[in-house]
Amino acid sequence: MIRFENLKKSFRRTEVLKGLDLSIAPGDRIALVGSNGAGKTTMIRCLLGEYTCEGTVTVKGLDPRAHRTEVLGRIGFVPQLPPPLKLGVGQLIDFAAELCGSDPGRMVAIAGKLGLDLDEIRRRPFVKLSGGEKQKLLIGIALGRDTDLLVMDEPAANLDPVARQVFFGLLAERREQVSMIISSHRLDEVASLVNRVVELDRGRIVLDDHVDDRLDMASVLDCTVTLASPSAAFANAIEPWQFKADVAECRWRGRVAGPDRLRFLGMLSRYAALLQGLEMMEAEHETSA
């Protein structure tokens, strides 16, 4: 589906990509990982036809620069940093839907599932939204259209746990039809979403491996956390996860999205000394649709 052949890109005298070779097949969900300056964003921009480069990049045999509208018409993109657009939210949705030949209602519906109240913010400039609201809207635009490939740069970084859970569910619904490239600095942030890991280091691919993807992206875990003693710091840390507290018993109960389990445990690890009990059980299957 996508082929990078001997892909090189330099900025003045700095060679950022040093001859990448990579093939991405339909159904591949790739975690593109690497430290800052590894070349992830440059590679994505070459794929989107935004950069000139040496070597070749093809999507279904087409050059993304020469066949922009055909290629980009089938790619949904979520950038890491939302653009500072002054357009109103409603205008942005209509604009993107018109260009992509999609129904703006689909984009609004996806953003709504992620917890964005479009009626409230429709007239506000996009740039005035919070980081999380911007991310939800951009995800809504990317997922609210027909695509063969989703390219997402740290897509869940600004989402609250509830929205993350919905987001994972939305990706799970598309996993059979859509290939994905999810860029991140950290593998643990995206490991549960992917079935293949490509690691870049200073412009070269240093790891290309398939990973176990038995994890159901739409799964949910019932969790109970018990502390040895009350802790205001812990109460603050667990608040975004929307757990219910039983203060008398120092116990918190709530639900965590399956793909978010590592992240949740990472948060708990900061309070390991206080932790008296932890129970995580897979709950009844839920879908976000």
Added chain:
Amino acid sequence: MKQLIQLAKADIGESLRARWFLVYAIVFGGVMVGLFVSGLTESRIMGFTGLSRLLVTYLQITMAILPIFMLITTVRSVVGDREAGVFEYILALPVGIGAWYWGKLAGRFLVVFLPVFGAMVAAVIYGLIQGVAIPWFQVLFYTGLLASLAWCFLGIGMLISTLSRSTDVAQGAAFMTWLFLLLFLDLILLGAMIQEGLPAESAVAIALLNPLQAFRTASMLLFDPQLVLLGPSAYVILDNFGYRGYLAWAMSYPILIGLGSAGLGFWVFKRGDYS
């Protein structure tokens, strides 16, 4: 064409919410209000009076403000958008580069020309209310001249934007361009060049190639058909072009410069990195 209109609409939406547009609209509205308040329609200077006096003054002020405003806001917005990641997102949508570039140009032209045009319309309405004669030919021609000047500097601004990699460089280049054209106005550098022995024809040729001067001379020509204000160089202009010929030149030449600059900018942009 559908994409181009979409992108022009998006750029208009962006610009109307930008602070620079607010300042810009206030400046042009303020200039016109200032001229109304100062009662220029009542004054009689060098034999011309009524609304034409107000329009001439407005044009002279516009010539000082419009080009630099146009250059700075255009280069700031285009290079600034590139630096801020707007292009990374917008150009990842299925849009043709030509539609994006020319759509942006069209949208920006409409946004920038609207306050200038609005001020002209306000002047006409003011004249009608005051009961003074409306010089329709002057009004229409001045409006055309303003559109031509705006387009010219918009095209130059887009070219500078595509050649510059940072906002600072783009702003510096825009300012230098404006300064360069300003220096070649007849009253400044050309006067000094003639004093140093430059043939009058060469000096006039340089002046004719300067879109600012073309605009300025044409605006004079409408109320001073013999170009008495311009002195001896008027003979070179009127002998070579004639009255109508020069008006046609002053209207079309800046449009061609704007189109050529924007076209060159597009060619450069299309061949390079977009974001």
